[in-house]
Amino acid sequence: MSEYGTPPPPPGPEGGSYGQMPQMDPSHAPAAAPVTRPPAMDQAVLLMKVGAGLSLLGLLLSLFMRDAIRQAVEKSNNGSLTASQVDTAVTVGTATGIVFGLVGVGLWLWMASANGKGKSWARIVATVFFAISVLGLLSTLVQAGPLLSKLINVVSVLLGAYIIVLLYKKESSEFYQASSAPRA
Incomplete structure:
Protein backbone atom coordinates (compact mmCIF):
# COMPACT_ATOMS: atom_id res chain seq x y z
CA MET A 1 0.00 0.00 0.00
CA SER A 2 1.17 3.52 -0.72
CA GLU A 3 1.23 6.25 1.87
CA TYR A 4 -2.24 7.42 0.71
CA GLY A 5 -3.85 4.05 1.26
CA THR A 6 -4.14 2.98 -2.39
CA PRO A 7 -2.46 -0.12 -3.64
CA PRO A 8 0.39 0.32 -6.15
CA PRO A 9 -0.40 -0.55 -9.78
CA PRO A 10 0.23 -4.18 -10.69
CA PRO A 11 3.46 -4.83 -12.55
CA GLY A 12 3.38 -5.23 -16.35
CA PRO A 13 4.88 -8.13 -18.31
CA GLU A 14 8.42 -6.68 -18.04
CA GLY A 15 8.01 -5.60 -14.46
CA GLY A 16 6.95 -2.03 -15.38
CA SER A 17 3.75 -0.28 -14.57
CA TYR A 18 0.61 -0.56 -16.72
CA GLY A 19 0.04 3.16 -16.19
CA GLN A 20 2.86 4.19 -18.54
CA MET A 21 2.18 5.27 -22.11
CA PRO A 22 3.77 3.09 -24.76
CA GLN A 23 6.49 4.79 -26.78
CA MET A 24 6.01 4.93 -30.57
CA ASP A 25 8.97 4.34 -32.80
CA PRO A 26 8.94 7.22 -35.37
CA SER A 27 10.28 4.89 -38.05
CA HIS A 28 7.00 2.93 -37.83
CA ALA A 29 4.75 5.99 -38.20
CA PRO A 30 2.34 5.75 -41.12
CA ALA A 31 3.55 7.71 -44.13
CA ALA A 32 1.28 10.41 -45.53
CA ALA A 33 -0.10 9.61 -48.94
CA PRO A 34 1.54 11.74 -51.64
CA VAL A 35 -0.67 14.40 -53.16
CA THR A 36 -1.25 13.81 -56.86
CA ARG A 37 -1.06 16.89 -59.04
CA PRO A 38 -4.19 17.24 -61.19
CA PRO A 39 -4.04 17.63 -64.98
CA ALA A 40 -4.88 21.36 -64.81
CA MET A 41 -1.83 21.93 -62.61
CA ASP A 42 0.37 19.79 -64.87
CA GLN A 43 -0.75 21.92 -67.80
CA ALA A 44 -0.18 25.17 -65.87
CA VAL A 45 3.35 24.09 -64.90
CA LEU A 46 4.14 23.12 -68.49
CA LEU A 47 2.79 26.43 -69.80
CA MET A 48 4.87 28.33 -67.24
CA LYS A 49 7.93 26.64 -68.72
CA VAL A 50 6.71 27.75 -72.16
CA GLY A 51 6.46 31.27 -70.71
CA ALA A 52 10.10 30.98 -69.65
CA GLY A 53 10.92 30.05 -73.23
CA LEU A 54 9.06 33.11 -74.51
CA SER A 55 11.04 35.30 -72.12
CA LEU A 56 14.24 33.75 -73.42
CA LEU A 57 13.09 34.40 -76.98
CA GLY A 58 12.38 38.03 -76.06
CA LEU A 59 15.87 38.28 -74.60
CA LEU A 60 17.41 36.92 -77.80
CA LEU A 61 15.31 39.28 -79.90
CA SER A 62 16.64 42.25 -77.98
CA LEU A 63 20.13 41.15 -78.99
CA PHE A 64 19.31 40.64 -82.66
CA MET A 65 16.96 43.58 -83.15
CA ARG A 66 19.32 46.43 -82.38
CA ASP A 67 18.59 48.00 -85.78
CA ALA A 68 14.85 47.94 -85.14
CA ILE A 69 15.42 49.46 -81.71
CA ARG A 70 17.60 52.14 -83.31
CA GLN A 71 14.87 52.96 -85.85
CA ALA A 72 12.26 53.16 -83.10
CA VAL A 73 14.47 55.54 -81.06
CA GLU A 74 15.19 57.74 -84.08
CA LYS A 75 11.53 57.82 -85.07
CA SER A 76 10.30 58.66 -81.58
CA ASN A 77 12.64 61.60 -80.97
CA ASN A 78 12.17 63.39 -84.34
CA GLY A 79 15.90 64.01 -84.77
CA SER A 80 16.39 65.81 -81.46
CA LEU A 81 19.04 63.33 -80.25
CA THR A 82 22.61 63.19 -81.42
CA ALA A 83 24.05 60.00 -82.92
CA SER A 84 25.86 59.33 -79.64
CA GLN A 85 22.63 59.73 -77.66
CA VAL A 86 20.83 57.35 -80.03
CA ASP A 87 23.65 54.81 -79.58
CA THR A 88 23.33 55.15 -75.81
CA ALA A 89 19.56 54.71 -75.98
CA VAL A 90 19.95 51.58 -78.13
CA THR A 91 22.54 50.14 -75.73
CA VAL A 92 20.35 50.91 -72.70
CA GLY A 93 17.32 49.43 -74.47
CA THR A 94 19.23 46.28 -75.37
CA ALA A 95 20.67 45.89 -71.86
CA THR A 96 17.24 46.46 -70.33
CA GLY A 97 15.78 43.81 -72.63
CA ILE A 98 18.46 41.33 -71.57
CA VAL A 99 17.97 42.00 -67.85
CA PHE A 100 14.17 41.81 -68.04
CA GLY A 101 14.46 38.69 -70.18
CA LEU A 102 16.67 36.94 -67.62
CA VAL A 103 14.44 38.03 -64.74
CA GLY A 104 11.40 36.85 -66.70
CA VAL A 105 12.93 33.43 -67.33
CA GLY A 106 13.80 33.09 -63.65
CA LEU A 107 10.35 34.16 -62.45
CA TRP A 108 8.52 31.81 -64.83
CA LEU A 109 10.67 28.86 -63.71
CA TRP A 110 10.33 29.78 -60.03
CA MET A 111 6.55 29.97 -60.34
CA ALA A 112 6.44 26.67 -62.24
CA SER A 113 8.36 24.98 -59.46
CA ALA A 114 6.48 26.50 -56.53
CA ASN A 115 3.02 26.10 -58.05
CA GLY A 116 3.87 22.57 -59.16
CA LYS A 117 4.62 21.74 -55.52
CA GLY A 118 1.24 23.14 -54.45
CA LYS A 119 2.56 26.13 -52.51
CA SER A 120 -0.57 28.21 -51.96
CA TRP A 121 1.42 31.46 -51.72
CA ALA A 122 2.77 30.79 -55.22
CA ARG A 123 -0.69 31.04 -56.78
CA ILE A 124 -1.10 34.49 -55.23
CA VAL A 125 2.37 35.59 -56.37
CA ALA A 126 1.67 34.29 -59.88
CA THR A 127 -1.57 36.29 -59.93
CA VAL A 128 0.29 39.46 -58.90
CA PHE A 129 2.95 38.84 -61.56
CA PHE A 130 0.19 38.39 -64.13
CA ALA A 131 -1.40 41.73 -63.16
CA VAL A 154 0.81 39.83 -76.18
CA VAL A 155 1.29 36.05 -76.43
CA SER A 156 2.95 35.98 -72.99
CA VAL A 157 0.05 37.86 -71.39
CA LEU A 158 -2.52 35.61 -73.07
CA LEU A 159 -0.54 32.59 -71.89
CA GLY A 160 -0.46 34.05 -68.38
CA ALA A 161 -4.23 34.60 -68.43
CA TYR A 162 -4.84 30.97 -69.33
CA ILE A 163 -2.40 29.81 -66.64
CA ILE A 164 -4.24 31.89 -64.03
CA VAL A 165 -7.52 30.25 -65.07
CA LEU A 166 -5.87 26.83 -64.63
CA LEU A 167 -4.47 27.76 -61.22
CA TYR A 168 -7.92 28.73 -59.93
CA LYS A 169 -9.83 25.71 -61.23
CA LYS A 170 -11.59 23.64 -58.57
CA GLU A 171 -9.20 20.70 -58.95
CA SER A 172 -6.22 23.05 -58.63
CA SER A 173 -7.66 24.65 -55.50
CA GLU A 174 -8.13 21.18 -53.99
CA PHE A 175 -4.51 20.38 -54.87
CA TYR A 176 -3.25 23.53 -53.12
CA GLN A 177 -5.39 22.67 -50.08
CA ALA A 178 -4.17 19.08 -49.92
CA SER A 179 -0.55 20.12 -50.47
CA SER A 180 -0.64 22.64 -47.64
CA ALA A 181 -2.52 20.36 -45.20
CA PRO A 182 -0.47 19.20 -42.24
CA ARG A 183 1.04 15.75 -42.72
CA ALA A 184 0.39 13.05 -40.11
Whole structure:
Protein backbone atom coordinates (compact mmCIF):
# COMPACT_ATOMS: atom_id res chain seq x y z
CA MET A 1 0.00 0.00 0.00
CA SER A 2 1.17 3.52 -0.72
CA GLU A 3 1.23 6.25 1.87
CA TYR A 4 -2.24 7.42 0.71
CA GLY A 5 -3.85 4.05 1.26
CA THR A 6 -4.14 2.98 -2.39
CA PRO A 7 -2.46 -0.12 -3.64
CA PRO A 8 0.39 0.32 -6.15
CA PRO A 9 -0.40 -0.55 -9.78
CA PRO A 10 0.23 -4.18 -10.69
CA PRO A 11 3.46 -4.83 -12.55
CA GLY A 12 3.38 -5.23 -16.35
CA PRO A 13 4.88 -8.13 -18.31
CA GLU A 14 8.42 -6.68 -18.04
CA GLY A 15 8.01 -5.60 -14.46
CA GLY A 16 6.95 -2.03 -15.38
CA SER A 17 3.75 -0.28 -14.57
CA TYR A 18 0.61 -0.56 -16.72
CA GLY A 19 0.04 3.16 -16.19
CA GLN A 20 2.86 4.19 -18.54
CA MET A 21 2.18 5.27 -22.11
CA PRO A 22 3.77 3.09 -24.76
CA GLN A 23 6.49 4.79 -26.78
CA MET A 24 6.01 4.93 -30.57
CA ASP A 25 8.97 4.34 -32.80
CA PRO A 26 8.94 7.22 -35.37
CA SER A 27 10.28 4.89 -38.05
CA HIS A 28 7.00 2.93 -37.83
CA ALA A 29 4.75 5.99 -38.20
CA PRO A 30 2.34 5.75 -41.12
CA ALA A 31 3.55 7.71 -44.13
CA ALA A 32 1.28 10.41 -45.53
CA ALA A 33 -0.10 9.61 -48.94
CA PRO A 34 1.54 11.74 -51.64
CA VAL A 35 -0.67 14.40 -53.16
CA THR A 36 -1.25 13.81 -56.86
CA ARG A 37 -1.06 16.89 -59.04
CA PRO A 38 -4.19 17.24 -61.19
CA PRO A 39 -4.04 17.63 -64.98
CA ALA A 40 -4.88 21.36 -64.81
CA MET A 41 -1.83 21.93 -62.61
CA ASP A 42 0.37 19.79 -64.87
CA GLN A 43 -0.75 21.92 -67.80
CA ALA A 44 -0.18 25.17 -65.87
CA VAL A 45 3.35 24.09 -64.90
CA LEU A 46 4.14 23.12 -68.49
CA LEU A 47 2.79 26.43 -69.80
CA MET A 48 4.87 28.33 -67.24
CA LYS A 49 7.93 26.64 -68.72
CA VAL A 50 6.71 27.75 -72.16
CA GLY A 51 6.46 31.27 -70.71
CA ALA A 52 10.10 30.98 -69.65
CA GLY A 53 10.92 30.05 -73.23
CA LEU A 54 9.06 33.11 -74.51
CA SER A 55 11.04 35.30 -72.12
CA LEU A 56 14.24 33.75 -73.42
CA LEU A 57 13.09 34.40 -76.98
CA GLY A 58 12.38 38.03 -76.06
CA LEU A 59 15.87 38.28 -74.60
CA LEU A 60 17.41 36.92 -77.80
CA LEU A 61 15.31 39.28 -79.90
CA SER A 62 16.64 42.25 -77.98
CA LEU A 63 20.13 41.15 -78.99
CA PHE A 64 19.31 40.64 -82.66
CA MET A 65 16.96 43.58 -83.15
CA ARG A 66 19.32 46.43 -82.38
CA ASP A 67 18.59 48.00 -85.78
CA ALA A 68 14.85 47.94 -85.14
CA ILE A 69 15.42 49.46 -81.71
CA ARG A 70 17.60 52.14 -83.31
CA GLN A 71 14.87 52.96 -85.85
CA ALA A 72 12.26 53.16 -83.10
CA VAL A 73 14.47 55.54 -81.06
CA GLU A 74 15.19 57.74 -84.08
CA LYS A 75 11.53 57.82 -85.07
CA SER A 76 10.30 58.66 -81.58
CA ASN A 77 12.64 61.60 -80.97
CA ASN A 78 12.17 63.39 -84.34
CA GLY A 79 15.90 64.01 -84.77
CA SER A 80 16.39 65.81 -81.46
CA LEU A 81 19.04 63.33 -80.25
CA THR A 82 22.61 63.19 -81.42
CA ALA A 83 24.05 60.00 -82.92
CA SER A 84 25.86 59.33 -79.64
CA GLN A 85 22.63 59.73 -77.66
CA VAL A 86 20.83 57.35 -80.03
CA ASP A 87 23.65 54.81 -79.58
CA THR A 88 23.33 55.15 -75.81
CA ALA A 89 19.56 54.71 -75.98
CA VAL A 90 19.95 51.58 -78.13
CA THR A 91 22.54 50.14 -75.73
CA VAL A 92 20.35 50.91 -72.70
CA GLY A 93 17.32 49.43 -74.47
CA THR A 94 19.23 46.28 -75.37
CA ALA A 95 20.67 45.89 -71.86
CA THR A 96 17.24 46.46 -70.33
CA GLY A 97 15.78 43.81 -72.63
CA ILE A 98 18.46 41.33 -71.57
CA VAL A 99 17.97 42.00 -67.85
CA PHE A 100 14.17 41.81 -68.04
CA GLY A 101 14.46 38.69 -70.18
CA LEU A 102 16.67 36.94 -67.62
CA VAL A 103 14.44 38.03 -64.74
CA GLY A 104 11.40 36.85 -66.70
CA VAL A 105 12.93 33.43 -67.33
CA GLY A 106 13.80 33.09 -63.65
CA LEU A 107 10.35 34.16 -62.45
CA TRP A 108 8.52 31.81 -64.83
CA LEU A 109 10.67 28.86 -63.71
CA TRP A 110 10.33 29.78 -60.03
CA MET A 111 6.55 29.97 -60.34
CA ALA A 112 6.44 26.67 -62.24
CA SER A 113 8.36 24.98 -59.46
CA ALA A 114 6.48 26.50 -56.53
CA ASN A 115 3.02 26.10 -58.05
CA GLY A 116 3.87 22.57 -59.16
CA LYS A 117 4.62 21.74 -55.52
CA GLY A 118 1.24 23.14 -54.45
CA LYS A 119 2.56 26.13 -52.51
CA SER A 120 -0.57 28.21 -51.96
CA TRP A 121 1.42 31.46 -51.72
CA ALA A 122 2.77 30.79 -55.22
CA ARG A 123 -0.69 31.04 -56.78
CA ILE A 124 -1.10 34.49 -55.23
CA VAL A 125 2.37 35.59 -56.37
CA ALA A 126 1.67 34.29 -59.88
CA THR A 127 -1.57 36.29 -59.93
CA VAL A 128 0.29 39.46 -58.90
CA PHE A 129 2.95 38.84 -61.56
CA PHE A 130 0.19 38.39 -64.13
CA ALA A 131 -1.40 41.73 -63.16
CA ILE A 132 2.00 43.42 -63.48
CA SER A 133 2.51 41.82 -66.90
CA VAL A 134 -0.85 43.19 -68.09
CA LEU A 135 0.22 46.69 -67.03
CA GLY A 136 3.58 46.16 -68.74
CA LEU A 137 1.84 45.08 -71.93
CA LEU A 138 -0.30 48.20 -71.94
CA SER A 139 2.77 50.41 -71.63
CA THR A 140 4.60 48.41 -74.33
CA LEU A 141 1.75 48.76 -76.79
CA VAL A 142 1.72 52.56 -76.59
CA GLN A 143 5.49 52.87 -77.06
CA ALA A 144 7.42 52.63 -80.29
CA GLY A 145 9.20 49.34 -80.67
CA PRO A 146 9.63 46.25 -82.82
CA LEU A 147 6.35 44.57 -83.76
CA LEU A 148 7.74 41.09 -83.07
CA SER A 149 8.61 42.11 -79.52
CA LYS A 150 5.09 43.42 -78.98
CA LEU A 151 3.65 40.21 -80.38
CA ILE A 152 5.70 38.13 -77.94
CA ASN A 153 4.43 40.31 -75.08
CA VAL A 154 0.81 39.83 -76.18
CA VAL A 155 1.29 36.05 -76.43
CA SER A 156 2.95 35.98 -72.99
CA VAL A 157 0.05 37.86 -71.39
CA LEU A 158 -2.52 35.61 -73.07
CA LEU A 159 -0.54 32.59 -71.89
CA GLY A 160 -0.46 34.05 -68.38
CA ALA A 161 -4.23 34.60 -68.43
CA TYR A 162 -4.84 30.97 -69.33
CA ILE A 163 -2.40 29.81 -66.64
CA ILE A 164 -4.24 31.89 -64.03
CA VAL A 165 -7.52 30.25 -65.07
CA LEU A 166 -5.87 26.83 -64.63
CA LEU A 167 -4.47 27.76 -61.22
CA TYR A 168 -7.92 28.73 -59.93
CA LYS A 169 -9.83 25.71 -61.23
CA LYS A 170 -11.59 23.64 -58.57
CA GLU A 171 -9.20 20.70 -58.95
CA SER A 172 -6.22 23.05 -58.63
CA SER A 173 -7.66 24.65 -55.50
CA GLU A 174 -8.13 21.18 -53.99
CA PHE A 175 -4.51 20.38 -54.87
CA TYR A 176 -3.25 23.53 -53.12
CA GLN A 177 -5.39 22.67 -50.08
CA ALA A 178 -4.17 19.08 -49.92
CA SER A 179 -0.55 20.12 -50.47
CA SER A 180 -0.64 22.64 -47.64
CA ALA A 181 -2.52 20.36 -45.20
CA PRO A 182 -0.47 19.20 -42.24
CA ARG A 183 1.04 15.75 -42.72
CA ALA A 184 0.39 13.05 -40.11
